[in-house]
Amino acid sequence: MRGALITLAVAISASAALAQTQVPIALRDMGSFHIGGRVIEVSGQPIKEVVFTPGGVPAKVDPNGAYQIEQMYVQYFLPQNRRGKVPLLLWHGGGLTGVTYETKPDGGEGWLTMFIRNGWDTYISDAVERGRSGWTNTFKGEPVFLPLGDPWERFRIGPPGSWNADKAKRVTYHGTQFPIDAYEQFMKQGVPRWLTTDDAIVAGYIELVDKVCPCVVLVHSQSGAFGFKVAEARPDKVKALVAIEPTLGGDKNKVALLKNTPVLIVYGDNAKEHPRWSKIRQGGVDYAAVLKGAGGSVDIIDLPDRGIRGNSHMLMMDKNNAQVAELIQQWLAGRGLSE
């Protein structure tokens, strides 16, 4: 009964959040910057003549010299009615950009504006080598391009074997919350990624944390690993870590560093049963146990155990994204981080 009441309260809050979309967003400031990266030297290359615009006037380009690489793009929105005690940083998952948290692929409101409306100074970034952070041909290995169907199963919209190029033949998990009519639209958000750039990505995030924190860091999927690494590197700066379906936890040998950083880990539906996600989730559960054993504060929420069913890996885009955002908001308020 108590569980039912909590579910009801969350549902009402979610409706309130949805209704807010008609309320103007008042910002005391908004803007963007690039941070981090380094300069490398290239030499011994011939000078090129480049026609940048077909029919335009050629320009000589000397490819030798210094190049800027590995910087990171950050955009920020600072609400006039600030209620978050510290800024909130939203870090996206692999093969994506900060767009993850903006308007949903189905046109509905995303977490970015929901958290701004909740009074958080919100910083949204594109990881190094993704999106507006730019990329160079200096990374090791080949970039990964995802076929249209790949995330359908890997992000648990449908079970293994459920993807079909024919929309009418695609199978979903029962009661999926992912807006499946907007799946193709979601795939337009994808960008290439390398598999060898973690150190550069983490370096960029650490520079961001040094610039704008103390803060709350909210991570998703691939950035789970980055969030824990950065919290281990700057435990005094990361006042809470919210990990949405992290693919990896932190370093079990460094848990003592995080004893003052409360951690919330959230998993959607079918994570316990999915052949790959069950292993990923178990890794997170095992890590959390070690962190707790060292005096850390960790809450793991499996949404279906709270009666919240049907969530895919892309919780922030699911139809009930406001309900999940409200759950995170309440958890942060419970840690004294929001008025």
Place this chain on the structure above:
Amino acid sequence: MRGALITLAVAISASAALAQTQVPIALRDMGSFHIGGRVIEVSGQPIKEVVFTPGGVPAKVDPNGAYQIEQMYVQYFLPQNRRGKVPLLLWHGGGLTGVTYETKPDGGEGWLTMFIRNGWDTYISDAVERGRSGWTNTFKGEPVFLPLGDPWERFRIGPPGSWNADKAKRVTYHGTQFPIDAYEQFMKQGVPRWLTTDDAIVAGYIELVDKVCPCVVLVHSQSGAFGFKVAEARPDKVKALVAIEPTLGGDKNKVALLKNTPVLIVYGDNAKEHPRWSKIRQGGVDYAAVLKGAGGSVDIIDLPDRGIRGNSHMLMMDKNNAQVAELIQQWLAGRGLSE
């Protein structure tokens, strides 16, 4: 004397715009979407096993199948106090993204928020294959990466031969308005570009115009060519075209299409004298003459002729960017496009 009075009035307006940075920005909505692009098919490739996170659980990735390519990212901000009669679309130049119009590299206010404060529904986009639009390995030719020093001379911060890796030895044009201490920061905004993607880029912009216009389109540098092409394709939708240092004008055989689309072309300082820019500018002047001859409305503003000196190719980042924004605002108001 009359020229001096106009200069003074513009200077006062620019100061007013700068003072506004402390005034909150009230938005009735903000958000983003991807538009356009197409799906291609890849076949005959072997299945790969990919470890997306070092130490993580491997995933099988079948590289065969459909891929989304050539979509475009758009972010929009809709002010509560709307005064622009139609939306304003900001298109960036080559090797850059919509970040061009956001906060300046020196941390000062950019044109995006200046135009939002002026009441424009503002749409900022990353051209196809740039930034948050994503990219694929399907484009012809090699991407271009710009060395750190290349834009210093090509964007007329200093004259030919003025770049030096040593900051202390760099030469600028007399009285440059570019914030030279932030030059390295500016170069962090750069992204690779292909030289073979114009058709896909224009297709993306046309889809955007079809979705959100009638509108004003403001273009810069490489997107000058795109702005004219799109206006020629959708003359009823583009109510005015503001071309900031376009590298190319429109098609002289299609000028009749643009007779109801007023055009403003703006050049900064030293454009008439610079060996490459003098040719580019002359191309614009020649095109404008043909457009005028066909009954079109074109204003060419060479800023130094108005007593506004020192502007580089990156007018929106120059120290006097508010003054140039105000000049554009007044031109648009004069065409009945802003209250």
